[in-house]
Amino acid sequence: MTSDRLAPQRVPIALGDRSYEILIGSGLLSLDGAWAGLPASADALIVTNTTVAPLYGAALAERLQARHRRVLTVALPDGEVHKDWTTLNRIFDALLEAGCDRKTVLYALGGGVVGDMTGFAAACYMRGVPFVQLPTTLLAQVDSSVGGKTAINHPLGKNMIGAFYQPARVLCDLDLLSTLPRRELSAGLAEIIKYGPIADPAFLDWLEASLDDLLALDVAALSHAVRRSCEIKAWVVGQDEREAGLRAILNFGHTFGHAIEAGLGYGAWLHGEAVGCGMVLAAELSARLGLIDRALVDRLRALIARAGLPVQAPRLGIHRWLELMRVDKKAEGGEIRFVLLDGLGRATMRPAPDALVAEAIEAHTAPS
Amino acid sequence: MTSDRLAPQRVPIALGDRSYEILIGSGLLSLDGAWAGLPASADALIVTNTTVAPLYGAALAERLQARHRRVLTVALPDGEVHKDWTTLNRIFDALLEAGCDRKTVLYALGGGVVGDMTGFAAACYMRGVPFVQLPTTLLAQVDSSVGGKTAINHPLGKNMIGAFYQPARVLCDLDLLSTLPRRELSAGLAEIIKYGPIADPAFLDWLEASLDDLLALDVAALSHAVRRSCEIKAWVVGQDEREAGLRAILNFGHTFGHAIEAGLGYGAWLHGEAVGCGMVLAAELSARLGLIDRALVDRLRALIARAGLPVQAPRLGIHRWLELMRVDKKAEGGEIRFVLLDGLGRATMRPAPDALVAEAIEAHTAPS
Numbered sequence: 001m002t003s004d005r006l007a008p009q010r011v012p013i014a015l016g017d018r019s020y021e022i023l024i025g026s027g028l029l030s031l032d033g034a035w036a037g038l039p040a041s042a043d044a045l046i047v048t049n050t051t052v053a054p055l056y057g058a059a060l061a062e063r064l065q066a067r068h069r070r071v072l073t074v075a076l077p078d079g080e081v082h083k084d085w086t087t088l089n090r091i092f093d094a095l096l097e098a099g100c101d102r103k104t105v106l107y108a109l110g111g112g113v114v115g116d117m118t119g120f121a122a123a124c125y126m127r128g129v130p131f132v133q134l135p136t137t138l139l140a141q142v143d144s145s146v147g148g149k150t151a152i153n154h155p156l157g158k159n160m161i162g163a164f165y166q167p168a169r170v171l172c173d174l175d176l177l178s179t180l181p182r183r184e185l186s187a188g189l190a191e192i193i194k195y196g197p198i199a200d201p202a203f204l205d206w207l208e209a210s211l212d213d214l215l216a217l218d219v220a221a222l223s224h225a226v227r228r229s230c231e232i233k234a235w236v237v238g239q240d241e242r243e244a245g246l247r248a249i250l251n252f253g254h255t256f257g258h259a260i261e262a263g264l265g266y267g268a269w270l271h272g273e274a275v276g277c278g279m280v281l282a283a284e285l286s287a288r289l290g291l292i293d294r295a296l297v298d299r300l301r302a303l304i305a306r307a308g309l310p311v312q313a314p315r316l317g318i319h320r321w322l323e324l325m326r327v328d329k330k331a332e333g334g335e336i337r338f339v340l341l342d343g344l345g346r347a348t349m350r351p352a353p354d355a356l357v358a359e360a361i362e363a364h365t366a367p368s
Numbered sequence: 369m370t371s372d373r374l375a376p377q378r379v380p381i382a383l384g385d386r387s388y389e390i391l392i393g394s395g396l397l398s399l400d401g402a403w404a405g406l407p408a409s410a411d412a413l414i415v416t417n418t419t420v421a422p423l424y425g426a427a428l429a430e431r432l433q434a435r436h437r438r439v440l441t442v443a444l445p446d447g448e449v450h451k452d453w454t455t456l457n458r459i460f461d462a463l464l465e466a467g468c469d470r471k472t473v474l475y476a477l478g479g480g481v482v483g484d485m486t487g488f489a490a491a492c493y494m495r496g497v498p499f500v501q502l503p504t505t506l507l508a509q510v511d512s513s514v515g516g517k518t519a520i521n522h523p524l525g526k527n528m529i530g531a532f533y534q535p536a537r538v539l540c541d542l543d544l545l546s547t548l549p550r551r552e553l554s555a556g557l558a559e560i561i562k563y564g565p566i567a568d569p570a571f572l573d574w575l576e577a578s579l580d581d582l583l584a585l586d587v588a589a590l591s592h593a594v595r596r597s598c599e600i601k602a603w604v605v606g607q608d609e610r611e612a613g614l615r616a617i618l619n620f621g622h623t624f625g626h627a628i629e630a631g632l633g634y635g636a637w638l639h640g641e642a643v644g645c646g647m648v649l650a651a652e653l654s655a656r657l658g659l660i661d662r663a664l665v666d667r668l669r670a671l672i673a674r675a676g677l678p679v680q681a682p683r684l685g686i687h688r689w690l691e692l693m694r695v696d697k698k699a700e701g702g703e704i705r706f707v708l709l710d711g712l713g714r715a716t717m718r719p720a721p722d723a724l725v726a727e728a729i730e731a732h733t734a735p736s
Contacts, residue, residue, distance in 0.1 A: 096525055162495045163492060
């Protein structure tokens, strides 16, 4: 990572009285301007996990000592498997045992799971307290920063219990990515790459030119990639905060991706890896429906591969593929609705014949 | 109860895109107009409890069959002690086991506990589904219909985990009160009487003239009492949806009342009974601070007694009284802030010297 200190980028998220800003840059933790104007309160609770706490917990706590009289920390067990009520309740226990009032500010220091749980805890504690996100993975910086989706899992379904609840601010400190495993960096790039084909051809050009810089954690390149991703997501979410329609285009690659995750067992592939491969399949299906040229499929596949993501689909068997995609929540009345490309820079939702879906998958599956 | 069929009263609750109506009247369950315009969906879930289910569960299910393809029911165990995560999760289990989607409508058929839990479940299920309230107690009709407060208890505090979430409609069917135990009717009257002294002298006059009709479950009298209570609460809440300030006046009598409930052990007195006695003490304290005449204390005390509510404070001992009131959530920095009357029809929040508080309690405590 370079040591350049660029001024942080700011992405305003306009949601009326729930508006907030995403700040993106290097060294935000120690930058006074990044913290100015956040809610003041006697108490603060840092919610993190056992992996991130030893890396950045002390630095954040020290920073917050200047803003709050009392700074508590709860380190949750790491991993999606712990995104449940029992673990969520550890946040409530910590707050109530310390007698924290309804002005307490929660700080989410971690990846998507920590962000989802902290946000939902903030939504529910005393019917709502403010929270600030400090995402420590590239995926969380681009994906969880915008949209206000918080949730926990239920044994019968992922993200089934949650709330739409907006943070007071999101601080994407790019320095925190220096400890991120390479595989998780690639997984984050999948969600960044997504924004090119669905919304911004120029961003796709830029990504192709800048991918090596991103993989080398160049601050200027990361900063632009995170900012542009957040801007596009904010534009989409701003028009459809509660996910009635347009917001579904953000799920480009996800219908195939969720089937991969479920079919191989959660955790075998990272979410971003499954989405990377899923985007290849969704592009292929778009081409076979005559919506895009084959050249765009090849172009996306090459970029996704360069990002260190899988582009070969796992061999699940077509019946299993279709079955898994039908239970995905976007299937209504048993009909799978895919997010497809309709030319470069435009996404559309539509069903597709099973035979074409099978062909698309087969075209990117290694011979057995 | 008379068999008159008056047209239902309507109280509009104006909260922008979360606006809804409270309908108050007799026979609402079978009145088509009461159901028109409610969200249509394939699935509906009635949430009720084991006491109410045998009385009204089948009638509501039958009514809903005409509106939904599938009508499920979950009957929770009755009582505040069950207002916890384990019981809440039975609602989520029922929804997920049946594969209910994010358009499912929840119907709360019961008192305050059922309303609080159903509302919170609706707020969280798939990040928010619509719900309709059918309160079956007088207390719930006047108190839970307005305000959007939903919650469950945590072992370390009541209503600590919840959400502000508005119903799609509230149907206060006065016929449902015919099975209400007399003691619970009185408890509901406490919250109705409250609105006179804090906001509406004419309503206090009317209550004094109409109390016998209310106790006899006269539909016209009940209808006016519920409507006026909801109107006043709506006016207050509309100015302070998230309880920043003004809304606190709705807690007239509650600081003393909560101390009674906690001091005697929850369940010894009903909440409304404790509030009834608490209003006498709060009025007494107001008089001793020179804010109201003694005649108003006597007047309120007489009405509260006529309503079948206790007006003698339990003998907790002054140290215990003060201790209990300090842990009440309205105490900030250890100072108890009381909701007091400042003339008839106006409430104010202020602290009071411990000695005066002790005198006020002593004045309404039976000699040992």
